[in-house]
Amino acid sequence: xxxxxxxxxxxxxxxxxxxxxxxxPDMLEAVVLPVVADLxxxxxxxxxxxxxxxxxxxRNYLGLVxxxxxxxxxxxxxxxxxxxxxxxxxxxxxxxxxxxxxFAAQVLVIRLxxxxxxxxxxxxxxxDWTVWxxxxxxxxxxxxxxxxVVWLIAPTRKAAASNMALAVVVGWGGLLMVGAFxxxxxxxxxxxxxxxxxxxVLGGVVTWWLVRRSVQRRVVAV
Amino acid sequence: MLDLLAVEGQMYGLQLVTQSGGRLKRGxxxxxxxxxxxxxxxxxxxxxxxxxxxxxxxxxxRATPFGLxxxxxxxxxxxxxxxGEARS
Numbered sequence: 001x002x003x004x005x006x007x008x009x010x011x012x013x014x015x016x017x018x019x020x021x022x023x024x025p026d027m028l029e030a031v032v033l034p035v036v037a038d039l040x041x042x043x044x045x046x047x048x049x050x051x052x053x054x055x056x057x058x059r060n061y062l063g064l065v066x067x068x069x070x071x072x073x074x075x076x077x078x079x080x081x082x083x084x085x086x087x088x089x090x091x092x093x094x095x096x097x098x099x100x101x102x103f104a105a106q107v108l109v110i111r112l113x114x115x116x117x118x119x120x121x122x123x124x125x126x127x128d129w130t131v132w133x134x135x136x137x138x139x140x141x142x143x144x145x146x147x148x149v150v151w152l153i154a155p156t157r158k159a160a161a162s163n164m165a166l167a168v169v170v171g172w173g174g175l176l177m178v179g180a181f182x183x184x185x186x187x188x189x190x191x192x193x194x195x196x197x198x199x200x201v202l203g204g205v206v207t208w209w210l211v212r213r214s215v216q217r218r219v220v221a222v
Numbered sequence: 223m224l225d226l227l228a229v230e231g232q233m234y235g236l237q238l239v240t241q242s243g244g245r246l247k248r249g250x251x252x253x254x255x256x257x258x259x260x261x262x263x264x265x266x267x268x269x270x271x272x273x274x275x276x277x278x279x280x281x282x283x284r285a286t287p288f289g290l291x292x293x294x295x296x297x298x299x300x301x302x303x304x305x306g307e308a309r310s
Contacts, residue, residue: 030256037278066249
């Protein structure tokens with residue numbers, strides 16, 4: 001007795017029918033047909049298991065939704081308007097995200113330090129120096145996160161944006177360093193504050209130098 | 223894209239995405255290819271498949287002579303800019 005194979009429709013067949021009914025010929029030709037063709041060929045060539053096939057489909061369907069939105073927007077607004085809109089959005093998002101990234105870096109490093117030093121947080125007698133040392137350890141990462149996020153999010157003029165970010169980090173570190181001298185008349189110098197400011201500035205400067213170097217390398221490569 | 227097409231000759235969209243090493247995305251490649259086709263930089267043909275395959279033919283893209291000239295001009299301009307940047 002031979003088992004009859006049930007022929008399944010090719011992946012994307014239903015999607016194609018839906019698109020033929022609801023999408024314009026332009027969208028169908030430019031976006032849907034190429035994506036469905038890719039999906040079918042990718043699945044046929046892979047001979048993969050169910051999970052991998054599902055992953056292929058998910059990736060292609062997400063790509064299709066993205067492409068359809070983009071195609072629609074380009075048709076309505078034109079690429080230059082979209083580009084202006086997304087650029088403005090990125091500049092706007094950068095302002096809260098950069099300090100947030102610095103804050104996230106601080107929290108992460110403090111947690112890691114506590115985890116690495118083992119049980120410090122449970123010990124009520126932990127001395128001041130451990131807290132200050134942990135704070136000093138966070139500062140370079142905060143400076144680095146601030147500069148790196150500004151660099152990554154800035155859509156254009158990345159060099160100028162990273163200069164501005166470095167200026168902010170230097171200003172913040174400078175304030176901490178100047179604050180260390182606050183009680184110098186009374187013979188007290190806040191070493192920890194000074195080290196915090198200095199390490200923050202160093203973190204920012206190193207990141208700034210790394211991103212600038214990457215740009216120069218890219219320019220030379222071209 | 224033009225660079226890849228100039229080197230490889232003929233490619234389909236997903237091939238461009240994989241060979242670009244992450245610079246091109248699935249969601250944007252076809253819209254960009256469509257616009258480049260409108261501008262006459264590239265040309266597209268449907269892939270030839272056997273009739274019984276039942277698959278939707280992929281679209282094979284290739285650079286037009288005009289596209290290749292644009293690529294040459296762009297590469298030259300980028301090189302000049304890099305030289306200027308290195309001098310300053």
